Amino acid sequence: MRALHIITGLGIGGAEQQLRLLLRHLPVSCDVVTLTNPGAVADGLRADGVHVTDLGMKGNRDLAALPRLARLIRRGGYDLVHTHLYRACVYGRIAARLAGVRATLATEHSLGRAEIEGRPLTPSTRALYLRTERLGSATVAVSATVAGRLRDWGVPAARIHLVPNGIDAELFRYDAGRRRATRELLGIPADAFVVGGVGRLVPGKRFDVLVRAVAALPGARLLLAGDGPERGALTALAQRLGASDRVLLLGECEEGRPGAGPGVPALLSAMDTFVSASREESFGLAVVEALAAGLPVLYAACPAVEDLPADRSAGATRFSGDAGELTAALRPRMRAGPHRTAPPPAVGHYDIRRSSEHLMDVYERTLSGLRTS
Structure with missing residues (x-):
């Protein structure tokens, strides 16, 4: 064929x-x-x-x-x-x-x-x-x-x-050595609380919600992997909120490209919580990749999670997409420190x-x- x-x-x-x-x-x-x-x-x-x-x-x-x-x-x-x-x-x-x-x-x-x-x-x-x-x-x-x-x-x-x-789940498996190396490369302290997001920087992904939430949490860092037309607006927002030194816009992140920085699997190992604030999704691939890395996930819309029984996506929690609600959800996670779990059954399903x-x-x-x- x-x-x-x-x-x-x-x-x-x-x-x-x-x-x-x-x-x-x-x-x-x-x-x-x-x-x-x-x-x-x-x-x-x-x-x-x-x-x-x-x-x-x-x-x-x-x-x-x-x-x-x-x-x-x-x-x-x-x-x-x-x-x-x-x-x-x-x-x-x-x-x-x-x-x-x-x-x-x-x-x-x-x-x-x-x-x-x-x-x-x-x-x-x-x-x-x-x-x-x-x-x-x-x-x-x-x-x-x-x-x-x-x-x-x-x-x-x-x-x-x-x-x-x-997804190829093995690519995203958490690795403590990769976490240390990625944080060192990006200049992130080993004990910093890191929130992450992955995707095209377009309005529908609502990455501004992540910037606002992290800006309201002194000491927290934000890693955004992706590029797009909203990059300038997100940079300006971080500056207005006094958080530009804690928000890293990493651009397109694909491992193996000449001159490229860490790929998405390495960045997921460096994160402590993953957030998808998208207004709507047709699947939600980045959420599944984050679950494969053992990360706790907060999402606003994700058919990959919502189409399965709740017990198959342990570690994924829905929120409304509001920045204040996200800040409130992140605050206790920041106090509790790093937490990883085994990938839930949804990862194997996909x-x-x-x-x-x-x-x-x-x-x-x-x-x-x-x-x-």
């Missing part, structure tokens, strides 16, 4: 890194096309031996990209096309149909109640999504919550397949190997259905 994965961009982000991790475990010959922005994840995929093509799209309405993509699909002789993220799903499904590939899947990574990929959902966005969804064979939802949202939109339940995101097996089942059912139709 030969599969082509089409994604909107390959900068560092949850969907992009999930694709790279998944391809390491799929027993299928896969190539990747990025419509634009062949960033750090493209470099990582190439290092893994995956052929990556940058289509060089100029914008959302660069219709000239459509025949180029169709020709690329036709020349590749692919059995299946798998698309990721909104723009790639729209263009990829149409191009696959033009190229004569009937087996087309799309993974829905970022569908919220009111947003998709951090942008407001509009009637026209929804209409285009549903029209092109009918061109595909199936839609993969990364959580039960997303599957429910797709059904509410009108996507037939028979076309929706649940394949949760996955093992990337299970996810790849589930996806292969979808691939095989899709191709089998076409052969018998």
Whole structure:
């Protein structure tokens, strides 16, 4: 089987890194096309031996990209096309149909109640999504919550397949030596209380809530791993609150990149509590990674936790997303000092190997259905 994965961009982000991790475990010959922005994840995929093509799209309405993509699909002789993220799903499904590939899947990574990929959902966005969804064979939802949202939109339940995101839990296992080394590298005292967050610095992630909460806790430190358009605003906020020396904005953190600092696994070992204040999530990958590191977690929205029985996510506590409430929740944790636990059952449930097996089942059912139709 030969599969082509089409994604909107390959900068560092949850969907992009999930694709790279998944391809390491799929027993299928896969190539990747990025419509634009062949960033750090493209470099990582190439290092893994995956052929990556940058289509060089100029914008959302660069219709000239459509025949180029169709020709690329036709020349590749692919059995299946798998698309990721909104723009790639729209263009990829149409191009696959033009190229004569009937087996087309799309993974829905970022569908919220009111947003998709951090942008407001509009009637026209929804209409285009549903029209092109009918061109595909199936839609993969990364959580039960997303599957429910797709059904509410009108996507037939028979076309929706649940394949949760996955992690390689061993990468995130807590390591005391890595904790010491990372804190030394970042100039953080061994006994400092460190709050952490991971993700794109965009409004929906509400990292300003973390800055405000930590600023109200003298002596506490904040580590934020990620980059994005809110970086300047978060820096200015920390300065206004007199906490700029205690807030570290680390930018994109991917281990193995030349000149890069600590990766996310090392940073999780250096933290004492993890916080996700996102307004909404389609899965909540960073929360699962933090649980794999044995960290106590405070979250505002996380389908990965909420879709499972409560006893499977011990260590994860929900809060409203209010900065004052977060400060109050962090204060006793700061007094109690460092605390690690064994990863809860949810971590094993979201093992990337299970996810790849589930996806292969979808691939095989899709191709089998076409052969018998």
